[in-house]
Amino acid sequence: MTRLLPHPILTPVLTVIWLLLNNSIDAGHIVLGLILGWAIPVLTIHFWPETVIIRKPLMLIKYTIVLLFDIIMANFTVARLILGNPDRLQPVFVKLPLDLNSDLAISLLANSITLTPGTLSAQLSEDCSYLLVHALNETDPKSLIATIKQRYEHPLKEIFESC
Amino acid sequence: MLEYFLSFLILTGAIFTFIGSLGLLRLKDLFTRLHGPTKATTLGVGCLLIASAVYFSTYTEAISLHEILITLFLFITAPISAHLLAKAALHLDLQSIAKIPENDEVEESGTDAAIIDDIKDSVKESNPASINDTPVPLDETDLQKKP
Amino acid sequence: MLAISIQIALTLVTAAVVMSFWRLLRGPDTPDRILALDTLYVNTIALLVLFGIYLGSALFFEAALLIALMGFIGTVALCKYLLRGDIIE
Known part of the structure; x- marks a missing residue:
C-alpha cells in the first residue's frame, strides 16, 4: 500500500491541478490526470x-x-496604513518563540504570518527556536505575540503534531 | 446584475494593485515596503483573476476555472519571496526604521561576512577591467590539458 | 458599464506598473530592485488578465501562468544569490 500509493493526499491534488490546467473535465483528461497523480509521487518518493x-x-x-x-x-x-502618513508608522521587529517542531507546520505558520495584518516573517533562527517577525505598525509587541500564538500557532500544532 | 458584480471585482482588484505599488513608492525603508506588494497586490490580482474566471464562465459556453491556479500559486509564493527578500536585506544589513534585534548567532554572522567578501571577489572577477590586470588561471590549465 | 470599469482598471494597473518601474530604476539597494521586479511581474499578470477580459480572449492565460512561474523562480534565484553568492549549491 505505502509503496504503491506513497502520498494519498498528493494524488487527488495533482489530478485536480491537471484538470484545472487543461480547463476540461473530459474522461480522457481525468484518466491522464489520475495516471500523472499516481506516477509523480511514486517517482519522486x-x-x-x-x-x-x-x-x-x-x-x-x-x-x-x-x-x-x-x-x-x-x-x-x-x-x-499605506494611504496614511508614512512618517507616522511605527515598525518593529518582534521575536516570536516557536512551539512547533515539524518543518511543514513552521513554514505554514511563516506563510500565514506574512499574509495576515501588518506582519511579515523575516527570519527563522538556526535551531528553529524563534521567528523574527516584522510588524508594520505595532505599539504592543506582547499582545501581537499572544494573538499570533493563539490564532495561528495553536491550531497548526493541533493539526500537524500530537499534543 | 452580473455586470455590476464583475465591475466591482475588477475595480477592487485594480485599486488594491495600485495601492500595493503606491506603498512601494511611498514607504521609507525596505522592510515596510515589503508589506505593500505581498498583501495588497496579492488580493488585488486575486480579485482580477476571479473576475476573469467568472467572465469567461458566463460569456462563453465552457466553464473556465484555470485562473484559480494562478491565484493559488500567487498566494503560496508571495510570502516565500517576501521572506527571502527580508532575509537577504537582514543579511546585507540594510538600514531599517525599526530596530533590528541583536542576533545570538555571532558565529553565523562571521561566516556571512566571509560570504560577502566572496561575492565581492566574484564581482571583481566578472569585471573585464580586472581580468586584464591579472591573467585568469583557468585558461592556462586548459592550455596545459589540451596536448 | 463593464467596458468603462475595465478601462479605469487598465489605467490604475498601468500606473502601478509605472510606479514599480520607478522603484526598479531608483531603488537604493539591490533587494529594493528585486522587490520592484517581483511587484512588476505581479502587475504584469494583472495587466494581461485585464487585457484578456477586454478582448474577450482566453489566450493570455498561458502567458500569465508562465510569467507567474518564471517570476517566482527569478525572485528566488536572485535572493539566493544575495544570500549565498551562489545559485546552485
Missing part, C-alpha cells in the same frame, strides 16, 4: 523529506477559512 500526517482535517478547513478572512482584513489594514 525519495525527494520527500517527511510524510505529512493531518490529524484533524476539520480543523484544517476551519483554519483555512479563518486565514482567508484574515487575508482580506489584512489588505484593508495595509491599504489604510
Whole structure:
C-alpha cells in the first residue's frame, strides 16, 4: 500500500491541478490526470523529506477559512496604513518563540504570518527556536505575540503534531 | 446584475494593485515596503483573476476555472519571496526604521561576512577591467590539458 | 458599464506598473530592485488578465501562468544569490 500509493493526499491534488490546467473535465483528461497523480509521487518518493500526517482535517478547513478572512482584513489594514502618513508608522521587529517542531507546520505558520495584518516573517533562527517577525505598525509587541500564538500557532500544532 | 458584480471585482482588484505599488513608492525603508506588494497586490490580482474566471464562465459556453491556479500559486509564493527578500536585506544589513534585534548567532554572522567578501571577489572577477590586470588561471590549465 | 470599469482598471494597473518601474530604476539597494521586479511581474499578470477580459480572449492565460512561474523562480534565484553568492549549491 505505502509503496504503491506513497502520498494519498498528493494524488487527488495533482489530478485536480491537471484538470484545472487543461480547463476540461473530459474522461480522457481525468484518466491522464489520475495516471500523472499516481506516477509523480511514486517517482519522486525519495525527494520527500517527511510524510505529512493531518490529524484533524476539520480543523484544517476551519483554519483555512479563518486565514482567508484574515487575508482580506489584512489588505484593508495595509491599504489604510499605506494611504496614511508614512512618517507616522511605527515598525518593529518582534521575536516570536516557536512551539512547533515539524518543518511543514513552521513554514505554514511563516506563510500565514506574512499574509495576515501588518506582519511579515523575516527570519527563522538556526535551531528553529524563534521567528523574527516584522510588524508594520505595532505599539504592543506582547499582545501581537499572544494573538499570533493563539490564532495561528495553536491550531497548526493541533493539526500537524500530537499534543 | 452580473455586470455590476464583475465591475466591482475588477475595480477592487485594480485599486488594491495600485495601492500595493503606491506603498512601494511611498514607504521609507525596505522592510515596510515589503508589506505593500505581498498583501495588497496579492488580493488585488486575486480579485482580477476571479473576475476573469467568472467572465469567461458566463460569456462563453465552457466553464473556465484555470485562473484559480494562478491565484493559488500567487498566494503560496508571495510570502516565500517576501521572506527571502527580508532575509537577504537582514543579511546585507540594510538600514531599517525599526530596530533590528541583536542576533545570538555571532558565529553565523562571521561566516556571512566571509560570504560577502566572496561575492565581492566574484564581482571583481566578472569585471573585464580586472581580468586584464591579472591573467585568469583557468585558461592556462586548459592550455596545459589540451596536448 | 463593464467596458468603462475595465478601462479605469487598465489605467490604475498601468500606473502601478509605472510606479514599480520607478522603484526598479531608483531603488537604493539591490533587494529594493528585486522587490520592484517581483511587484512588476505581479502587475504584469494583472495587466494581461485585464487585457484578456477586454478582448474577450482566453489566450493570455498561458502567458500569465508562465510569467507567474518564471517570476517566482527569478525572485528566488536572485535572493539566493544575495544570500549565498551562489545559485546552485
